[in-house]
Amino acid sequence: MTDDDTRAAPVSRAMPLTAATGATVSERTARPAPARDDGLHPDAIEAVMAANHGDPFAILGPHEVAPGQWEVRAVLPEARAASVLVGEQRHDMVRRHPGGFFVAAFASERRPDYRIAIEGWDNLERTRRDPYEFGTTLDAEEIRLLRDVGNDAVQRVLGGQAITVGGVSGFRFAVWAPNARRVSVVGDFNAWDGRRHPMRLWQDGGIWELFIPDLPAGTNYKFEIRGPDGSLLPLKADPVAFAAQHPPETASKLVGRPQPVWRDGAWMAGRGSLDHRHGPISIYEVHLGSWARVPEEGNRYLTYRELAQRLIPYVKEMGFTHIELLPITEHPFDGSWGYQPVSLFAPTSRFGSPEDFCEFVNAAHEAGIGILLDWVPGHFPLDAHGFGQFDGTHLYEHADPRQGFHQDWGTYIYNFGRTEVSAFLAANARFWLEDYHLDGLRVDAVASMLYLDYSRRAGEWIPNRYGGNENLEAIDFLRKTNEATYSHAPGTMTVAEESTSWPGVSHPTYTGGLGFGFKWNMGWMHDTLQFISKEPVHRRYHHHDLTFGLLYAFSENFILPLSHDEVVHGKGSLIGKMPGDRWQKFANLRAYFGFMWGHPGKKLLFMGGEFGQEREWNHNQSLDWHLLDDPLHAGLKALVGDLNRLYVATPALHARDTEAAGFRWLVADDAENSVIAWARLGREPGQVAVVVSNFTPIPRHGYRIGVPAPGLYREAINSDAAAYGGSNVGNYGGVATSDEPSHGQPCSLTLSLPPLGTVILVLEG
Known part of the structure; x- marks a missing residue:
């Protein structure tokens, strides 16, 4: 037989x-x-x-x-x-x-x-x-x-x-x-x-x-x-x-499908009514294995339960609204940071059991903090125990390497045209949002999924049925996945890491968009980091790097990312990118953070950036928490916490992040002095904030700026405050308008602009 x-x-x-x-x-x-x-x-x-x-x-x-x-x-x-x-x-x-x-x-x-x-x-x-x-x-x-x-x-x-x-x-x-x-x-x-x-x-x-x-x-x-x-x-x-x-x-x-004991009923009951586009989102991006370790016990990882006791209170103290986890889906290789997963339904055992991870989520929700997960549906590693050649055939991946192999990362690419594969991945997206109560997914490397010729030369890719370079099957998969997550897990969000000008990434699928809730603004990150890395004397020639992003700032629902990608592979740290002596480095970074928190778009900052981690991020080491003994590092941390609290409490700074009507240029063309200013407007009358940055080391007194509404403007943030390590040049807590029009506005403020500083002024009600 x-x-x-x-x-x-x-x-x-x-x-x-x-x-x-x-x-x-x-x-x-x-x-x-x-x-x-x-x-x-x-x-x-x-x-x-x-x-x-x-x-x-x-x-x-x-x-x-x-x-x-x-x-x-x-x-x-x-x-x-x-x-x-x-x-x-x-x-x-x-x-x-x-x-x-x-x-x-x-x-x-x-x-x-x-x-x-x-x-x-x-x-x-x-x-x-x-x-x-x-x-x-x-x-x-x-x-x-x-x-x-x-x-x-x-x-x-x-x-x-x-x-x-x-x-x-x-x-x-x-x-x-x-x-x-x-x-x-x-x-x-x-x-x-x-x-x-x-x-x-x-x-x-x-x-x-x-x-x-x-x-x-x-x-x-x-x-x-x-x-x-x-x-x-x-x-x-x-x-x-x-x-x-x-x-x-x-x-x-063998553990079976998760059946945790949830204590986040109030959070989940209110999640469906959240309006993310018009609400504050400030994300702390974290790699759990290197946020902090236990050096006295062989430099071991903190467990999920220990992280619940230490990381969650820290994020709460710092005023962030969300934590974004670098992938915690089980992965074989520490050095992949989780971006080459094998078991997509399993939280990594490095930090404990699935029940332990649920306790971490419970703690976050009890503290009023949402959890986002970096999710990797674009590719998978070649490990023998994984998806590759799963049943002796190219089951999950394309057989032709021009479609099924990612040359940059040495990984297989999922075959999105096979319905079982797309259904598997879309179900996994729902699993994390529904079974583990996570609040969103940041989808990794979307550009690599959208383009058949992504990082390929002529002859190394296969056109679609219309002769184009669009991956039609991946587009269909992304749309269906976004529709499924928003339908079955209301109040959650999906975020695309997408680095090209693909139209409508964060637009609804019924309008032809991909259906994501948000998109990382990689262009803003690139341009502004390029600007702030220049010596102040040269910045007048690169002023457009500050202003260019406003030409497209409202074309998508953007998140402004200063992510882990900017502090690895020889790029150094954020503080290391800043020019000048030690004081100037910190002043530059404080001014840049003020500029970022005042700019339209939700916020994301990778761990360590908030206190000026000096060395490049290393996934095998804890952050250098001892740096907080230094007043400049502690001052930077204090500033980020205050920026977050102001951002959350001030509708003008978040309610119309994605709407051009919520933004008004005040000073866009003072390249000679590297000064830039704008107004942010909320959804209600009288909700006004004014953001002014001086990116030179020269204090500027008597600087007149037009504003859209009269009244007393409280100096809510001054990045040059002594409490943050600055020189304390400022405006004595606030400035009242004069009736003199300026910059096309009906009234104006006369300000002292601190050196290498950003001030945020809020109209008092």
């Missing part, structure tokens, strides 16, 4: 599952009536013992070989002897193959309810349920939904799901491997032996399935797959594993 002879599509007798974790499957599902079986061909036994049989349920488990005559067959290589226990009766099993194929034959009027007793080589007897006595726990509709982009069937159906079948608890394994000849579950529980737990194939959908009773949570497992050519592949981690071993170990761990 060959493999092709024995691979048969199962007949579904399952009741639909309403929930994957803790789901219960009916007794009818657990005890299906078997087909009549008139005996075993020796070739079939050989195929099973060689782990080369495509339909194990046709051979293993209970079989009625004649009316009232039953055989129970099992692969038990660990057994010295075995027997079948039916009630009080014991039926000895006969070894039919030296490798451990056992058969018990006995009479029974009905399908037996049995256990297998195994006498090991240690002479101890152990009993267990037989996985092959249970019927399928899936149905055709669930299989169909795995191809529905935007549905959450992936996390309900695939992976290692904790379920109860006919009153028996265990784990149901399901994995997509349509081209495999055979798939087995291997792990700690079966000595990683692929002969012991081969799976059943649903041919319509290519899903392999097996329920294994009585497995304990925490068990390590993988899939052993024989490819279509019969070759044995490297053991594969579960693509839908909900937990994984601590790297460098690579196994998946």
Whole structure:
């Protein structure tokens, strides 16, 4: 009997599952009536013992070989002897193959309810349920939904799901491997032996399935797959594993779909009514492994629970509204910073368990802080236990390297045109927002997904069906994913890291946009960092770097990012980019932060920038917190906290971040003095803030600036204040307008502009 002879599509007798974790499957599902079986061909036994049989349920488990005559067959290589226990009766099993194929034959009027007793080589007897006595726990509709982009069937159906079948608890394994000849579950529980737990194939959908009773949570497992050519592949981690071993170990761990104890009911109840476009968003970007460590304990990481106790209060103190986590989806290589993940449904074990991560989220929400996750749907690493060549074919990735291989990063590119792949990724996006209560996803490297010729020369890419360079399948995937997340997780946000001029990235899909909530403003970051890095004497020739971004500032819903990308790969630190002596470096950075917080657009700052980390970021080291003993570093930190609090409390600085009507130029053309000024307007009359930056080391007294409304303007921020380490040149807490028009405005202020400083003045009500 060959493999092709024995691979048969199962007949579904399952009741639909309403929930994957803790789901219960009916007794009818657990005890299906078997087909009549008139005996075993020796070739079939050989195929099973060689782990080369495509339909194990046709051979293993209970079989009625004649009316009232039953055989129970099992692969038990660990057994010295075995027997079948039916009630009080014991039926000895006969070894039919030296490798451990056992058969018990006995009479029974009905399908037996049995256990297998195994006498090991240690002479101890152990009993267990037989996985092959249970019927399928899936149905055709669930299989169909795995191809529905935007549905959450992936996390309900695939992976290692904790379920109860006919009153028996265990784990149901399901994995997509349509081209495999055979798939087995291997792990700690079966000595990683692929002969012991081969799976059943649903041919319509290519899903392999097996329920294994009585497995304990925490068990390590993988899939052993024989490819279509019969070759044995490297053991594969579960693509839908909900937990994984601590790297460098690579196994998946059985925990079932997360069922945390949530304490964030008030946060979640109010999340759906959030209006992010018109609200304050100030994001603290964090790499959990290097924010802080425990040097006295071998420089170990802080755990999720320790981070909840230390990071969350710090972010609250600093006034940030959100934390953005560099990817914490499980990844093999520390040096990838999480951007080459393998287990997309598993929070990394580096910092603790899934339950520990939930406690981190609880703590953030209880403190009123949202959590964003860097999410990586564009590519995946070549690690042997990962997605690549998963079933012996290019399943998740394109076969042609011109489409399926990323030359810059040495990674595979997902095949977005395969609906199962797009559905898998879109379901993962929903999973983090719904199952883990995260508040948004920052989608990595969107430009690399949108363009078929991204970082490729002529002849290294394949045009789309219209001859263009747009990746039509990726565009469709991104739109459907954004629609699904905003539909099923209202109040969350998606943010695109997109570095080109692609139109409508943050516009709704019904207008032809990609449907993201926000887009990183990479052009603003590049231009303004280029400007502030110049010596002040040269800045007059680069004034356009400050003003150019306002030509397109309202074309998208922008976030202004000073991210980790600006402090790695030889770029140094933010403070290191500043020109001048030590005092001037800090003054420049303080002025730049004031300029940034006053500029239209939401804010993002990578950790360490808030206190002037001096060395380039190193993912293997803690931030240099001892620098806060220095008054200049402490002053910079104090400024960032005050900027955040002012930004949140002042509607003029955030309510119309994405609207041209909320911005008014006051001084755009004083390149000679490197002075720039504008007004920010809120949604209500009288909500006015004025932002003025002097990017030279020369104080400017008596500088007149027109303003749009009369009254007293409180000096809410002065980056040159002594409390921040500055020279304390300022305006004595506030300035009243005069009736003299200026700069096209009906009235004006006469200001003292501090050297290398930014002042933000707010109209008093």
